[in-house]
């Protein structure tokens with residue numbers, strides 16, 4: 001496994017297992033600078049969203065990188081106020097314009113908005129058929145939201161992107177998605193850079209001569225999760241990419257799994273109708 005190792009998706013495409021998160025990167029210099037550091041460190045998978053307000057800078061950084069389009073994997077997401085059939089088509093077109101791209105590798109419904117999410121999904125199917133995105137998926141969908149979608153659509157989402165880290169190991173949704181061949185992306189994998197006060201994480205980091213962030217990323221990857229750490233800091237961006245020269249033992253993976261507190265650090269999608 002290395003930074004370019006890919007995980008196969010149910011639609012025949014493949015996605016790099018380590019991606020670069022961009023939530024809270026400010027449009028402009030901060031985003032461009034962080035993306036440049038990420039490309040230098042070897043990341044080729046970028047996770048952005050319309051609501052992050054940085055698609056334009058992400059696009060500029062991609063253009064400036066000199067990397068070939070087929071070397072990159074770019075994800076963006078449909079925000080809640082653009083859900084619905086026509087408005088989703090329009091929002092996707094706006095995202096592509098801001099990114100300066102002809103297509104994204106992955107387009108996600110960001111949240112399962114009540115009453116309108118199935119219309120949004122129909123739009124994503126159309127966008128995929130028309131070549132504006134290679135793969136389509138969802139984010140923050142619970143088992144109930146997926147049941148509803150699968151009952152009405154022949155297209156199984158390639159991905160479900162959910163909050164997932166040792167304080168929120170999400171066994172039920174992981175089991176559900178794997179049973180349907182839906183790959184899982186783990187967001188907030190570093191627990192937002194806080195809450196790392198547990199002795200087990202520090203004991204394991206010290207045993208392997210690694211940092212707590214490297215341990216958390218490695219834990220995600222060894223669970224076959226697609227992991228999306230974010231940082232605005234070049235040293236941390238590099239540090240977070242250096243996770244392919246060690247392997248956590250089964251015992252240490254179990255010790256990290258045991259930290260589960262079902263703790264959502266962001267919105268809890270189980271509260272959505």
Ligand SMILES: NC(=O)c1ccc[n+]([C@@H]2O[C@H](COP(=O)([O-])OP(=O)(O)OC[C@H]3O[C@@H](n4cnc5c(N)ncnc54)[C@H](OP(=O)(O)O)[C@@H]3O)[C@@H](O)[C@H]2O)c1
Nearest residue numbers: 021022023187188189190191192193213229230231232233
């Ligand atoms: N689909 C969704 O609803 C959703 C929701 C949330 C997130 N996401 C995606 O998942 C990505 C990651 O989640 P996240 O941004 O919430 O949080 P995260 O990656 O868990 O944590 C980011 C925080 O950790 C800090 N950090 C990063 N590397 C570090 C290191 N090596 N040592 C110490 N601190 C470090 C960062 O600080 P600095 O930046 O200051 O270095 C930042 O404050 C997002 O950027 C986004 O792409 C998706």
